[in-house]
Amino acid sequence: MLRVLIVDDEPLIRESLSSKVEQYSEETVVAGTAANGAIALKWLDAHYADICLTDMKMPIMGGLELIGRVNERYPWMTTLVVSSYDEFDFAKSSMRLGALDYIIKPVDQQQLDGALARAAQEVSSRRRAEASIQLMRSLPHHQSMVRRWINQMQTVQFETLPLLVVDTLDMLESLAGERFYLLNPLSMAWLEMIVEELKKEKVRIELHEGKDLGLWEKTIPQEKVRSYFRLCAVRRLEEGAYRIFAVSKAMKDHPTRRAVEEVKDFVGKHYAEKLNLQEIADQVAISRNHFAQIFKQETGTTVWSYLIQIRMGKAREMLLGTDKKVYEIANAVGYDNSVHFSQVFKEQFGLTPAEFKKRMER
Template identity: 80%
Template sequence: MFRVLIADDEHLIRSSLTSKIEQFSEETVVSGLAANGVKALEWLEEHYADICVTDVKMPLMGGLDLIAKVNERYPWMISVVVSSYDEFEFAKTSMQLGAIDYIIKPVDQEQLNGALARAIGEVATQRRAEAAMLFMRSIPHHQDMLQRWVLQIQTVQLETLPLLVVDTLDMLESLAGDRFYLLNPLSMAWLEMIVEELKKEKLKIELHEGKDLGLWEKTILQDKVRSYFRLCAVRRLEEGAQRIFAVTQAVKDQPSRRAIEEVKSFINDHYADKLNLQEIADRVAISRNHFAHLFKQETGTTVWNYLIQIRMGKARELLLGTDKRVYEIAHDVGYDNSVHFSQVFKEQFGLSPAEFKKRMER
């Protein structure tokens, strides 16, 4: 998520820019509005932002002076200038101050989109570079943590993942110091290093950086910045770890997984037949007890509960989509005894077949 501060002395322009900026991307939000440079700096003393979009001429303090102050006090921020003045000197000075673009009013959506994309790209590039420098200097001191990750992945210890993530976050925070915005790129750098380490075991894993949507309000107070970026880093570490675990487990259990999928497909096609566990296990050439264990491990349920779920799902469809009687439906999904069928149906849905049909047809 990228947060934007708008500084412009015209209310309508601030409102229009807010709308245009938030149309650009769901990950780009306007966090603050200010009528001049002085107000913008006052806002920044109490709030966090990644990007400053500012007019050039404003009362009390103009945009160029504001950019200079932002560079000095908040060096992680990138600025975009939006101006009514098509003057070379203004544009030249803004570029010298590091502004990513100089846009002439009225602001065109496409132009603004391009400026925002470049600003976000520059923010991300700078932070990745800064994180990489910290990482290269310090990583030799954290080999123990690296080995913890590799061991837990090799042994698929998902139950201890939360503790591993917390310990890793503490380690990364010791690198970032008060530059909390570096926790995100540091987390990705850490995960990428884990992936590189696992390549030695012929594991091919693709990581995608997640989004921070829904983790916080549009506006972040300065005393909450650490909490926000810690939360973002936890999400990145957890999502990355789960992806790595999933790939590792899929490789380790590939033959077993194929067997389970084959059995599920067989049950889906033959749910109305008289099935027994030995017959099902024989289809994939696995002993009955071992197969029962594998199925529960892979699906989280037993073979019989899976069969019941399939049968009851089909029974529900027949109950609501046809005029068949309960005993006919029971027979169609594999039950000779309609009373037993009704008991199982009620255990599954909390209502008898007749009650369920009546409730759904109200």
């Protein structure tokens, strides 16, 4: 997910640019707007953004000064400039300051899309390169974690994956430091390294980076930036691990596998409801006991354990991404009793909901 700050002194243009930016991609959102550079810097002091899309001529502080200040204070950001034909000298100056592209008003959707695509590529490439260098430098100190991952992937240990992910996240955060935006590329670099190790065992895996949709609001306060990127990294590590699990088991297209996939889909949509094994087995017209055996054989875990994993995963996202109370989260994922919910959560993650939130946000 890329968050854009739009800076222009004309309200109608800010509104138009906001609409055009969000038409580009569901993964590119407008996090905030400002009427001049001074207001933009004040907004950035309190919120997070990846891209600054700014006009040149504005009262109090124009685009050139804003770009210089952004470069100094927020070096992870990329800047795009929008301005008029008669301001070409500003365009040249903005490029010298590192602006990635210059877009002429009135802004054409196709032209803006191209600029945003280049900005997204620039952000991704720069961060992936930084993460790869950081990981390679530290890898000799983390061989025990590498071996732990390889062993767990090869033996398909679903039950202890949440603890492995949390421990891995702590390790990656020690490499990122205050650069929380590096947690995403660090997670992908880690997974790719594990995949390379597994190739030695003739396991071939193709990883795809997941999306961060639905994990947070468009605007992220500075005090929540760390929590947001930690949550994104957890999702990447978990999705990557499940992909590796699936390939490691080399599951073939077979009627029993299709039944299991149908049930997974059903559980994913109805996890908040009161489910029992018979009701779940009924979805694929297989007897309860036989289906339980098939599910365990195909996935390495029981149906009930899988349901709990889905519920706890959703609970974790709500715990970190919303202000809901524990009892509200419990109800939202299918538990009437918040005490029982907390016990199950602790069994899954090794920490109570309150302890887990404190650890993720500390």
